[in-house]
Amino acid sequence: MHKYVELENVNMVFHTKQGRFEALRNINLQVKQGEFVSIIGHSGCGKSTVLNLIAGLLEPTDGLLFCAGREIAGPGPERAVVFQNHSLLPWLSCFDNVYLAVERVFSASESKAQMRARTSAVLELVGLSHAAEKRPGEISGGMKQRVGIARALAMEPKVLLLDEPFGALDALTRAHLQDELMGIMAKSGCTAVMVTHDVDEAVLLSDRIVMMTNGPAATIGEILEVDLQRPRQRLALAEDPHYNHLRSEVLKFLHERHAKAA
Numbered sequence: 001m002h003k004y005v006e007l008e009n010v011n012m013v014f015h016t017k018q019g020r021f022e023a024l025r026n027i028n029l030q031v032k033q034g035e036f037v038s039i040i041g042h043s044g045c046g047k048s049t050v051l052n053l054i055a056g057l058l059e060p061t062d063g064l065l066f067c068a069g070r071e072i073a074g075p076g077p078e079r080a081v082v083f084q085n086h087s088l089l090p091w092l093s094c095f096d097n098v099y100l101a102v103e104r105v106f107s108a109s110e111s112k113a114q115m116r117a118r119t120s121a122v123l124e125l126v127g128l129s130h131a132a133e134k135r136p137g138e139i140s141g142g143m144k145q146r147v148g149i150a151r152a153l154a155m156e157p158k159v160l161l162l163d164e165p166f167g168a169l170d171a172l173t174r175a176h177l178q179d180e181l182m183g184i185m186a187k188s189g190c191t192a193v194m195v196t197h198d199v200d201e202a203v204l205l206s207d208r209i210v211m212m213t214n215g216p217a218a219t220i221g222e223i224l225e226v227d228l229q230r231p232r233q234r235l236a237l238a239e240d241p242h243y244n245h246l247r248s249e250v251l252k253f254l255h256e257r258h259a260k261a262a
Helices: 047-055 095-105 114-126 139-153 169-186 199-205 233-236 241-261
Strands: 003-016 020-031 036-040 063-065 080-082 159-163 191-196 208-212 219-225
Touching: 003 047, 003 095, 003 191, 020 047, 020 219, 036 199, 047 063, 047 080, 047 159, 047 191, 063 114, 063 241, 080 139, 080 233, 095 114, 095 139, 114 159, 114 169, 139 169, 169 199, 199 241, 208 241, 219 241
Parallel strands: 036 191, 036 208, 080 159, 159 191
Antiparallel strands: 003 020, 003 063, 208 219
16 A cells, blocks of 8 residues: 655644644654544544644644645645534535535536436445435434535545544444444545544544644654454454454553643
């Protein structure tokens, strides 16, 4: 696998009403093509800031970011973001919410029929063909989040960026969507970077887990290789000694960081 996303000596300083705030210091990270990387850490450690830098929504104070060998200088269709808040337009159907993104990216190269076929295909991929004509207010929170994922995948991004995509959902819906996301990622072959607070989610989904130190001036403390075979079965992993060892390693890191902050 070739590296797709690179962060080189990235620093991020915000100038607030309270003064200068150094959010990130000396972030160096490489994400390989097709890899699923999770970023985990305590609140305020800059996880979402890292994601927003990769998305091109923020410009680093120092350092460089690259995607597919090109410097990241702003948002682009090769990097799609799925937020915790699905951000769907309530007056449009599920189909039209996805089609809007498809039209933005492919209108110059595809016919309307091709774009509609693309939209239908990605809704089928996330299991929402039956809800295509429903509006966001007519579907569940988990279904809304799947529309958000479909909208991002419809752009055929090189990198899928997920900012706590299941954080607002109940435990059963979250578990169901985690399982669905594993299937979707296996089919799409997309590279993914996800911010999460959930240790089990990080171990279940990831190839590597990036563990952040506490802020301010947060940096990468450790990177854990998750060498569990795919496809992964949630119930089987619950009793897998190696899975539980990996989970313990993340919890140990977070506990030690919490103790230092106390």
